[in-house]
Amino acid sequence: MPRPGPAPSFPDEHLRAEGDRPALVIRRSARRRKTVSARWDGARVLLQIPASMGTDRALRHAEELLPRLLRARARQDAGEGEPRSRRRSDEFLAEQAGRLSRELLGDRVRPVSIRWVTNQRTRWGSTTPARGSVRISHQLWEVPDYVLNYVIHHELCHLIEASHGPRFRRLEARYRHAETARAYLAGYAHGRGQDPEEPFEDSPEGSSPSSPEDGSSASAPSS
Numbered sequence: 001m002p003r004p005g006p007a008p009s010f011p012d013e014h015l016r017a018e019g020d021r022p023a024l025v026i027r028r029s030a031r032r033r034k035t036v037s038a039r040w041d042g043a044r045v046l047l048q049i050p051a052s053m054g055t056d057r058a059l060r061h062a063e064e065l066l067p068r069l070l071r072a073r074a075r076q077d078a079g080e081g082e083p084r085s086r087r088r089s090d091e092f093l094a095e096q097a098g099r100l101s102r103e104l105l106g107d108r109v110r111p112v113s114i115r116w117v118t119n120q121r122t123r124w125g126s127t128t129p130a131r132g133s134v135r136i137s138h139q140l141w142e143v144p145d146y147v148l149n150y151v152i153h154h155e156l157c158h159l160i161e162a163s164h165g166p167r168f169r170r171l172e173a174r175y176r177h178a179e180t181a182r183a184y185l186a187g188y189a190h191g192r193g194q195d196p197e198e199p200f201e202d203s204p205e206g207s208s209p210s211s212p213e214d215g216s217s218a219s220a221p222s223s
Contacts, residue, residue: 010051021066026058038065042103045069088141090115093152096145097134100153104174109159114152116141124185125151127158134159143188150181 013026023044032050036058039046045066049058086092093114101107112132120126120137127134134155140148153175161168172178 013055020070021062024059024062026055028053036061036065038062038069040069040073042099088116088138093134093136096149097152097156100149100175101156104153105156105160105171109156111156111159114155125155127155129159129162132159143184146177147181147184147188150175150178151185153178 010028010030013028015024015026017023025041025044025046027046027048028051029048030051032048034050036050036053037048038061045062047058047062047065049061093116094111097111097114101109110132111127111134114134114136116138117135118138120135121139123137124140125134125136134152136148136151136155140151154172157168157171160171175181
């Protein structure tokens with residue numbers, strides 16, 4: 001008896017973000033009969049549906065499934081659900097850096113090393129592009145994930161562009177919580193009795209990639 005051939009494949013349907021709805025990728029499968037599933041795929045939502053289902057009906061299913069996904073992402077951004085000991089590990093930083101690079105920088109850059117440090121009281125983070133190393137201040141242990149992720153993204157951008165010039169700002173702006181995170185950090189610094197003025201304006205525009213002895217950094221106010 002001949003074996004059945006491979007199931008037919010269908011091109012993904014891509015829908016741009018609209019209002020509060022994130023970008024969608026609709027993926028049809030001949031193997032699916034009735035079930036519909038949704039999951040995050042980077043900054044997009046992947047909606048997997050039966051091959052016979054039309055786009056309008058798929059979007060109705062998306063409306064039902066999205067609130068749960070958005071709540072889960074919000075909990076992740078708020079830092080809920082991660083044990084404190086794990087969040088304070090270098091492995092956690094590496095995972096976050098890898099995800100941010102994939103989602104926001106086209107997986108163009110990965111630090112050779114990224115680690116928490118306790119001797120960095122005047123900076124939130126610092127980067128040495130020549131070595132591919134990133135250091136994150138332990139002062140950020142307790143901040144929400146969206147704030148920590150902003151600092152990590154800021155430092156990843158420095159691995160591509162050492163200065164804070166226009167190219168750097170375009171890369172940094174890909175993080176959608178950037179302004180909110182900067183405001184949080186300013187308030188966080190103020191609450192610690194530190195000067196919140198311009199905490200990230202630490203390297204001159206047009207600077208070349210830093211030498212191992214002179215890494216770019218995202219400064220926190222002095223304590």
